[in-house]
Amino acid sequence: MIHYDGHLSWKQYLPKKPIKWGIKLWCLCDSRTGYCVAFIVYTGAAGNGDVTLDLGYKVVMKLMTKYLLRHHHVYADNYFTSVHLAEDLLQADTYMCGTTRSTRKEFPKTLALAYVPQGQSVKWTREDSSVMVCKWHDKRDICMIATNNAGDDEDVQVRRNRQQVVLSTPTCVRDYNQMMGGVDRLDQYWSYYNVGRSGRRWWKYLFWGIFNIGVINAFILWKLANQPLPRNKRKFALKAFKLKLVHSFMDNFDSGRAIRAPPAVEKLVAAYTVSDDIIQDHPLVRFEGRKRVCQMCAHHKRKTSAGRFVETSFGCLKCKAYLCKVGICFRQFHAE
16 A cells, blocks of 8 residues: 555545555565565456456456466465455466455355364365365364365464463465465565655655565565675665665766856956955955855855855955855965
8 A cells, every 4th residue: 555645536545554545556476575576556446347256356367467377376365365266266277375254155155154163174175176165263263265285284383371282273274374475575665764755646656656666676686686695784674775776876976957157257246345454455345146155164164054055245356256254264265
């Protein structure tokens, strides 16, 4: 979710998310590193789409368009998963595993109504396909759907009431806990040192969101390309990578603007004379036009409290130099 509070017809509101208002992105990420492989900008319900298919099905199939028929494994939560999606992915040589909802249309009714004691599971497999649906009770009922797992049980030690207890757990739950989290890893990286500028245009927020994804992908690729990391860069975090990236962008930077040349000394015109007796034959005058940087203050790197160079309208008419009226600049300039 890209935070945006302005006016936008397809802006989304998710009250249970940390970012409640903004532009919604559907992302396909690597489960181990969080590398964003593809994303879709959600602009609202499509008017000419197939109404028989839910949004989760459409999102997964669109994100996986270029990656079907390659025996990939897709892990998704219960918003996206369904028996129909699992079967269609399996026909495209793509496997799926994830939590699901017992209220789905294709979910077996007998399994939805079945009572499962704690630590036990009930499984259902469709005869004409390899789709396995599992209902397991831990602290509550958890429904799983998988095409890459037979749903075998294994004993896992868990801590309950300050004691170690052996709990029978389906292997699909173990795989889901290990592999699910690629999008969460991307969101975690995104929350660190976010790059962007505020404005009124929604497309600027979208641009900076896509830019952040590109920077995170570059950081992940850098870490993978430099494994194992050198000893002096084992603590090389995302902040250091972004700073190094900024410095590389700024190297030999040229804004393309023409540098304004300083005023020609022969065009300096004195508005009036302040004093003639400070330095002989070097009158202190006030020049016409806007203020300029004092030459002595710039030479000695003296600045104002705001960190800017000292500017003045006064100077020496004979030397054609801007010098501070108050202070030692006028005398020091002629002494040197």
